[in-house]
Amino acid sequence: MNESPKKSKILVVDDEPFALKLLERQLTQLGHEVIPYENAREALGILEAGDHVIDVVFSDLQMPVMDGVDFVRQLVRAGYNGHLVLVSGEDPRILKSAEKLASAHGLRVLGSLSKPATREQVQQRLKAPATAECEPAKPQDVPYQLHELCAAILEGQLVTYYQPQVALSTGSLLGVEALVRWQHPRDGLVTADRFVNRMERYGLVDELIRAVLPAALRQAAEWQQDGIDLRLAVNLSMDNLTSLDFPDFVVDAAQATGFSLSKLILEITETRLMHDRLISLDIMTRLRLKRISLSIDDFGTGHASLAHLLDIPFDELKIDRTFIHSACHDESRKAIVKASLSLARQLNLSTVAEGVENAEDWQFLRATSCDVAQGYFIGRPMPADQLHQWHAEWKCRYANL
Incomplete structure (x- = not known):
């Protein structure tokens, strides 16, 4: 996703209120419209309803009820075709594995962020080229x-x-x-x-x-x-x-x-x-x-x-x-x-x-x-x-x- 004057609509999913507020503020300061959710199922609901065209999803990995890996799977099932950034305080190797899994599912992954991320790191992720391992056969x-x-x-x-x-x-x-x-x-x-x-x-x-x-x-x-x-x-x-x-x-x-x-x-x-x-x-x-x-x-x-x-x-x-x-x-x-x-x-x-x-x-x-x-x-x-x-x-x- 290359830097653009267009304001992106970003869905942020994180069950930690402080982490959610921090990321929401950082993205707002960068000029984007943010829709925050603490509950992954509710966040998935707005995607399935089609009420909003979401450009980027920021998702935590460690969440109750529906964890980040399950959420990624549901994004695929819902036909989400925007970009994805994974965020977590877990071991970086776990984060990398989840990133690779999402990419292998065909999602357009911009990368991952370890908590707490700075505004500069968030901005850098949004500029990164997306990767997806499973592309349609030519x-x-x-x-x-x-x-x-x-x-x-x-x-x-x-x-x-x-x-x-x-x-x-x-x-x-x-x-x-x-x-x-x-x-x-x-x-x-x-x-x-x-x-x-x-x-x-x-x-x-x-x-x-x-x-x-x-x-x-x-x-x-x-x-x-x-x-x-x-x-x-x-x-x-x-x-x-x-x-x-x-x-x-x-x-x-x-x-x-x-x-x-x-x-x-x-x-x-x-x-x-x-x-x-x-x-x-x-x-x-x-x-x-x-x-x-x-x-x-x-x-x-x-x-x-x-x-x-x-x-x-x-x-x-x-x-x-x-x-x-x-x-x-x-x-x-x-x-x-x-x-x-x-x-x-x-x-x-x-x-x-x-x-x-x-x-x-x-x-x-x-x-x-x-x-x-x-x-x-x-x-x-x-x-x-x-x-x-x-x-x-x-x-x-x-x-x-």
């Missing part, structure tokens, strides 16, 4: 069919974009992550999250990696010849780790381009369990013996993270964007990031932070022991021919950070 998100996915591979419709990875200590360009895209004849450029899962379901990921990896290696070798010596990170599906000849395919593909195996990182997501743990362990151990690095991707979001670190010869840990972005403002995220980095140091793993979206994320990571960063603040995924221009622009930006 027509273009209709699952792609087998014949379309096969055509993507066989007809050369797959293209590779590259996202830069830089050293946090110096800002130097260290490498790129290769990210597959689909130049769809009807839908334009389609991102991996919209088709790779379908390829896994249809058993096409082996064909996918055998198309993507050689092309990425050729491009990295070209950069090497131009004097840009980069490491190359490529994503693997767990389904790629079921064929015992996979390490030999990787070696042959690298040797065909002259790209050094020691500069190749294979990122393995942990969001899916291994189908055959013994075969997967066989393949990953052979890859490491060939001096290929293995990165545990999206660390902390999938299955048995710590068990994987114990059993599998990973040499890099990649911290998921879920924890990185806005960690400087969130004590729980901050604690998880610091604990992950400490664990990596003790296990002698290098670390990569993904999801660095703004200068605050960057400065937070600069104060940690993290080695490498990537994210929109540094550079978005781009076609190979744009890397030189991005690099020149990044060096100027970094000098001014």
